[in-house]
Amino acid sequence: QLQLQQSGPGLVKPSETLALTCTVSGDSISSSSYFWGWIRQPPGKGLEWIGSGYYTGSANYNPSLRGRVTILVDRSNRQFSLKLTSVTAADTAVYYCARLTPHYISGLHYFDSWGEGTLVTVSS
Amino acid sequence: IVLTQSPDTLSLSPGERATLSCRASQTVKSRSLAWYQQKPGQAPRLLISGASSRATDIPDRFSAGGSGTEFTLTISRLEPEDFAVYYCHQYGTSLLTFGGGTKVEI
Numbered sequence: 001q002l003q004l005q006q007s008g009p010g011l012v013k014p015s016e017t018l019a020l021t022c023t024v025s026g027d028s029i030s031s032s033s034y035f036w037g038w039i040r041q042p043p044g045k046g047l048e049w050i051g052s053g054y055y056t057g058s059a060n061y062n063p064s065l066r067g068r069v070t071i072l073v074d075r076s077n078r079q080f081s082l083k084l085t086s087v088t089a090a091d092t093a094v095y096y097c098a099r100l101t102p103h104y105i106s107g108l109h110y111f112d113s114w115g116e117g118t119l120v121t122v123s124s
Numbered sequence: 125i126v127l128t129q130s131p132d133t134l135s136l137s138p139g140e141r142a143t144l145s146c147r148a149s150q151t152v153k154s155r156s157l158a159w160y161q162q163k164p165g166q167a168p169r170l171l172i173s174g175a176s177s178r179a180t181d182i183p184d185r186f187s188a189g190g191s192g193t194e195f196t197l198t199i200s201r202l203e204p205e206d207f208a209v210y211y212c213h214q215y216g217t218s219l220l221t222f223g224g225g226t227k228v229e230i
Contacts, residue, residue: 049222
């Protein structure tokens with residue numbers, strides 16, 4: 001069974017870089033079937049897709065964050081990571097990592113398994 | 125694609141039927157619409173993919189349907205554990221989006 005274990009600091013200072021890691025167990029991060037993504041949820045609000053990465057190194061990002069976000073897939077360590085630069089209080093949220101799996105009919109990818117979430121607070 | 129969920133809050137009793145709506149600002153390609161349940165302090169849990177396919181271990185009191193721009197999630201008889209927030213999510217475009225959520229409360 002797939003498990004996604006998140007790690008990273010819960011407090012980041014304004015203008016600094018938020019960095020989180022998600023370790024994959026129970027399935028292969030190198031599978032050509034899956035993408036690996038990050039989603040965030042500000043306190044009391046809804047979900048926002050941040051971006052998704054593939055084992056080849058390609059990635060796709062939400063345009064609202066483009067230029068500040070990088071998602072990398074590290075096959076050797078079975079991890080994928082999120083870096084968000086120049087953070088402000090508006091970036092305070094619970095950050096989730098998740099696997100995207102292809103639908104058996106359309107082949108398009110949706111989130112099927114989620115990590116437990118990490119609350120990241122941006123404050124000095 | 126902007127997803128608008130309604131109502132914002134649904135106040136019902138156990139045993140009642142819940143009908144949640146998700147409207148898309150444009151056609152969702154290939155019925156690429158999923159539904160998630162989220163309880164306080166927990167990650168979202170996948171209920172439905174492909175607009176109507178129940179995920180593994182999801183009880184059959186959860187059903188969903190729709191196409192184009194109109195989608196619905198129905199809970200036939202609410203159990204105490206079903207009171208939560210529900211989100212729709214479209215994955216038919218390269219920019220993935222979520223609806224704002226519907227809270228089902230007692």
